[in-house]
Amino acid sequence: MVKVDGYEVPEGLYYSKDFEWLKIEGDKVRVGITDYAQKQLREIVYAELPSPGTTTKQNEPYGTVESVKAVSDLVAPVSGTIEEVNTEVQSKPELLNEDPYGKGWLLIIKPSNLQAELANLMDFNAAVEWHKSLIKEGK
Amino acid sequence: MRKTQLYEIHKKTAKMTEFAGFEMPLWYKGITEEHLAVRNSVGIFDVSHMGRVIITGKDAASFLNYVITNDVTVLTPNSALYSVMCNENGGIIDDFVVSRLEEEKFLLVPNATNREKDFNWLVTKAEGFNVKIEDVSDKVAMFAVQGPNAERTLQKICTADLSKIERFKCTTARLADVDVFLSRTGYTGEDGFEVYVWNAPLDKPYNAVKVWNAVLEAGKPFGIEPCGLGARDTLRLEAGLCLYGNDIDENTTPLEARLSFVVKFQKDSFIGKNTLLKQKEEGVKRRRVGLQMIEHAIPRQGFKICNEKGEDIGQVTSGTFSPLLKYGIAMAYIQTQHAQEGNIVNVEIRRKMAKAKIVPFPFYDAEKYGYKRKTSA
Numbered sequence: 001m002v003k004v005d006g007y008e009v010p011e012g013l014y015y016s017k018d019f020e021w022l023k024i025e026g027d028k029v030r031v032g033i034t035d036y037a038q039k040q041l042r043e044i045v046y047a048e049l050p051s052p053g054t055t056t057k058q059n060e061p062y063g064t065v066e067s068v069k070a071v072s073d074l075v076a077p078v079s080g081t082i083e084e085v086n087t088e089v090q091s092k093p094e095l096l097n098e099d100p101y102g103k104g105w106l107l108i109i110k111p112s113n114l115q116a117e118l119a120n121l122m123d124f125n126a127a128v129e130w131h132k133s134l135i136k137e138g139k
Numbered sequence: 140m141r142k143t144q145l146y147e148i149h150k151k152t153a154k155m156t157e158f159a160g161f162e163m164p165l166w167y168k169g170i171t172e173e174h175l176a177v178r179n180s181v182g183i184f185d186v187s188h189m190g191r192v193i194i195t196g197k198d199a200a201s202f203l204n205y206v207i208t209n210d211v212t213v214l215t216p217n218s219a220l221y222s223v224m225c226n227e228n229g230g231i232i233d234d235f236v237v238s239r240l241e242e243e244k245f246l247l248v249p250n251a252t253n254r255e256k257d258f259n260w261l262v263t264k265a266e267g268f269n270v271k272i273e274d275v276s277d278k279v280a281m282f283a284v285q286g287p288n289a290e291r292t293l294q295k296i297c298t299a300d301l302s303k304i305e306r307f308k309c310t311t312a313r314l315a316d317v318d319v320f321l322s323r324t325g326y327t328g329e330d331g332f333e334v335y336v337w338n339a340p341l342d343k344p345y346n347a348v349k350v351w352n353a354v355l356e357a358g359k360p361f362g363i364e365p366c367g368l369g370a371r372d373t374l375r376l377e378a379g380l381c382l383y384g385n386d387i388d389e390n391t392t393p394l395e396a397r398l399s400f401v402v403k404f405q406k407d408s409f410i411g412k413n414t415l416l417k418q419k420e421e422g423v424k425r426r427r428v429g430l431q432m433i434e435h436a437i438p439r440q441g442f443k444i445c446n447e448k449g450e451d452i453g454q455v456t457s458g459t460f461s462p463l464l465k466y467g468i469a470m471a472y473i474q475t476q477h478a479q480e481g482n483i484v485n486v487e488i489r490r491k492m493a494k495a496k497i498v499p500f501p502f503y504d505a506e507k508y509g510y511k512r513k514t515s516a
Contacts, residue, residue, distance in 0.1 A: 043169055046460065066437050066460065067170075068170045068369065071439065
């Protein structure tokens with residue numbers, strides 16, 4: 001686990017510029033939001049997620065998370081079919097703040113075009129550099 | 140961007156945001172924590188972005204009674220009231236608290252968004268009245284100390300006996316050895332005070348900083364939190380208080396906004412009276428209501444409201460997740476025939492319909508929270 005100015009960026013994951021992470025688990029992927037995202041949103045009080053069987057498309061919204069004052073779209077890091085949805089974060093959205101890379105995961109997706117789409121994501125090293133630039137810009 | 144006297148402190152400790160042209164704190168520790176500090180104990184807000192206008196002169200009271208809808212003649216010195224100021228069509232130019240400092244001296248506190256608009260309106264309408272209108276906003280800082288422990292906090296550093304100051308009463312005093320004016324008013328639904336630090340110009344903020352730090356120190360045993368605009372908004376919404384620009388504006392009248400308690404029709408004349416009187420006789424076509432979400436969803440400004448048949452019957456003007464109640468709440472305008480308390484309506488949230496119930500203000504149980512609470516903190 002690496003911390004970039006207080007934001008956790010674990011190794012072995014892929015990252016999208018929409019603040020989502022992706023972990024390859026066999027022929028499926030697990031996705032969620034990054035530590036940086038949850039810290040920007042703070043106090044997440046509601047997560048609206050699609051049902052299993054729904055398809056996702058890379059770079060397109062699939063759900064929303066809401067903090068007390070703001071709504072943010074969840075944007076899919078890959079295309080595919082949703083196999084599993086973390087229903088626990090729907091009843092306990094604070095898990096997204098407490099453990100974004102663990103208990104706060106959102107979806108398990110069966111990807112349809114993973115190899116090609118991975119090229120549009122950042123690996124660990126690129127994600128660390130990207131986090132540094134985000135912090136520098138004060139976003 | 141404009142700044143308040145405390146900008147340097149906020150910048151170091153808060154997440155900042157732009158509001159009405161000011162760079163203001165959105166939150167320090169987080170909206171929920173700050174919100175609950177105020178509901179359960181005490182919090183302090185920098186509200187120096189709001190305006191402060193002093194009206195003096197022989198005609199001060201009669202002038203105010205002409206431009207605002209409420210009646211300042213009932214005020215004795217050191218007391219305050221809430222009012223709206225309307226245009227000729229009965230549209231709300233602003234809502235604010237007016238305090239009577241002396242027989243011929245009043246303090247009016249416009250919303251930040253309306254500082255220039257109100258001042259210009261007042262000056263234009265003052266023709267023929269013997270009054271002087273002075274904008275002292277940049278010379279005077281203003282804080283709100285709110286919550287059931289507000290009195291206990293301030294009493295530690297205040298020369299006046301605050302237990303003698305009733306709600307909507309005021310006093311001059313020394314607070315942390317600084318000259319202030321205190322009114323037992325606020326925008327959170329809780330007991331509390333608004334503190335005006337007289338000698339605190341933007342370029343010499345020393346007195347403002349001194350009072351701010353002293354209140355935080357005095358409130359430490361009560362767990363005081365500095366609070367940002369985020370908590371200010373969620374607190375006022377739970378209490379059912381209007382935000383100018385969201386819930387009221389020049390296209391809404393006080394009768395539609397259910398603020399008729401500040402419209403005194405028995406006064407001889409005031410701007411907007413004829414239109415409002417006509418509206419009162421004919422009845423309003425829509426009215427402001429509270430919505431409590433039944434389904435697990437958060438209503439936001441601009442969301443459409445439909446009846447069971449799917450017909451458009453209104454719109455959300457402010458909405459949030461209630462940090463105290465832990466569900467979505469909103470203010471909305473709904474067509475009068477659908478606006479009965481207890482009615483179930485549909486709020487359109489991202490193309491889906493979510494059920495909500497029309498409820499009275501405040502949203503919380505007034506026996507447990509707010510200035511009328513029966514339990515002590």
